[in-house]
Amino acid sequence: MNNGLLPTIQQQQNPNTAFSLPSSFYTDPEIYNLEKQKIFGKSWYCVGLTHQLPKPGAYFTVDIAECPIVLLRDKQGTLRAFFNICSHRAGPIARGSGQANLLTCLYHAWCFDLEGNLKGAPEMKEAEAFDWSAHALTPLLVSTWGCFIFVNHDLHAEPLATYLGDMPERFQNYLQDQDLALAHRAEYWVDANWKLFVETNMENYHEPTLHPSLAPYYKEIETEAKGNYTYQWCPEKDVAFLNKTEREDEHPDTIFPGLSPAEMSATRLVTFFPNFDLGCSPGSISAVIVDPQAVDRTRIELFWLVPNTEAALSSDNLSPMIVARDQVHREDLQILPDLQKRHASGHYRPGRICPTREVGLLLFQNLVIQSLNEAG
Numbered sequence: 001m002n003n004g005l006l007p008t009i010q011q012q013q014n015p016n017t018a019f020s021l022p023s024s025f026y027t028d029p030e031i032y033n034l035e036k037q038k039i040f041g042k043s044w045y046c047v048g049l050t051h052q053l054p055k056p057g058a059y060f061t062v063d064i065a066e067c068p069i070v071l072l073r074d075k076q077g078t079l080r081a082f083f084n085i086c087s088h089r090a091g092p093i094a095r096g097s098g099q100a101n102l103l104t105c106l107y108h109a110w111c112f113d114l115e116g117n118l119k120g121a122p123e124m125k126e127a128e129a130f131d132w133s134a135h136a137l138t139p140l141l142v143s144t145w146g147c148f149i150f151v152n153h154d155l156h157a158e159p160l161a162t163y164l165g166d167m168p169e170r171f172q173n174y175l176q177d178q179d180l181a182l183a184h185r186a187e188y189w190v191d192a193n194w195k196l197f198v199e200t201n202m203e204n205y206h207e208p209t210l211h212p213s214l215a216p217y218y219k220e221i222e223t224e225a226k227g228n229y230t231y232q233w234c235p236e237k238d239v240a241f242l243n244k245t246e247r248e249d250e251h252p253d254t255i256f257p258g259l260s261p262a263e264m265s266a267t268r269l270v271t272f273f274p275n276f277d278l279g280c281s282p283g284s285i286s287a288v289i290v291d292p293q294a295v296d297r298t299r300i301e302l303f304w305l306v307p308n309t310e311a312a313l314s315s316d317n318l319s320p321m322i323v324a325r326d327q328v329h330r331e332d333l334q335i336l337p338d339l340q341k342r343h344a345s346g347h348y349r350p351g352r353i354c355p356t357r358e359v360g361l362l363l364f365q366n367l368v369i370q371s372l373n374e375a376g
């Protein structure tokens with residue numbers, strides 16, 4: 001392994017013989033700092049939705065994995081992303097979200113146009129050989145999958161479409177040409193390393209234990225783990241937490257038009273390395289962004305999309321789904337601090353993973369190890 005900071009651990013290919021990660025991956029601040037550089041500094045990761053940038057001049061800020069970024073739509077409507085770091089002395093050039101023609105730093109009021117060019121700098125006339133173009137904002141790559149916005153710090157990274165593999169095609173009917181309304185947003189915080197949350201999303205082994213409401217569907221779940229994702233699906237039947245089905249009282253406007261019979265009878269979940277989780281059902285899409293904020297503290301943001309119709313946006317339709325999903329989230333989140341505490345105790349020895357139910361976990365752990373081992 002590189003740089004001497006990491007414990008000696010290699011990728012494992014065979015789920016029948018594989019072990020979980022050692023505790024240092026969840027507790028060591030040095031490893032956490034490496035993850036910020038080598039995972040979030042190099043991978044495509046999700047930052048939000050195009051719904052947050054409805055028109056030219058709209059912007060919002062995020063600091064996923066503690067990296068300040070501003071997302072905006074320039075005057076032509078093109079999506080852009082910049083580090084939210086002023087080129088003078090590192091002030092914030094935006095906070096929160098809003099609408100602007102120029103972004104003005106909150107420290108000494110240098111201002112930038114929506115293409116990142118420095119346009120104003122008070123009292124800098126005396127500065128000799130002051131190169132305005134050298135003080136433009138630093139851009140990131142930005143791209144979208146459906147309404148989901150991803151960024152990559154590495155301007156030479158592979159295209160997002162390559163990173164996503166065959167998933168855009170397989171989720172096309174949910175995300176393309178659908179008029180999706182952002183119906184609900186929720187933020188959760190948990191005292192646990194970010195990977196503990198992602199790992200929970202990538203396996204269903206815990207479902208009968210932690211989620212009694214999902215236990216009836218446990219046997220039906222199928223999993224595929226490859227590339228940068230773990231894909232899980234289960235027959236819809238009446239999976240109330242994600243959706244309703246073709247019940248007799250169902251209003252047709254609460255269901256996405258154009259779904260195949262298979263899509264009408266299933267709930268599909270895909271978890272992308274490193275921080276994005278998407279769940280699609282016939283009448284709703286949930287998206288989760290995982291946001292590391294310390295080695296043992298994680299922010300989770302949930303977005304809920306439905307067909308942009310009165311029936312779908314009615315509280316009668318939304319409330320039961322949101323309440324049930326919130327319950328499942330809380331069931332996951334309540335156990336994670338218990339895991340974090342046990343990792344921090346120094347008394348955990350890596351254990352064998354479940355070969356049938358934790359293949360996604362193995363993929364995720366391999367991607368973490370691979371990223372941390374990459375040069376640069």
Ligand code: FES
Binds near residue numbers: 087089105106109
């Ligand atoms: S830090 Fe931005 S203007 Fe000084």
Ligand SMILES: [Fe+2]
Binds near residue numbers: 206211
């Ligand atoms: Fe769970």
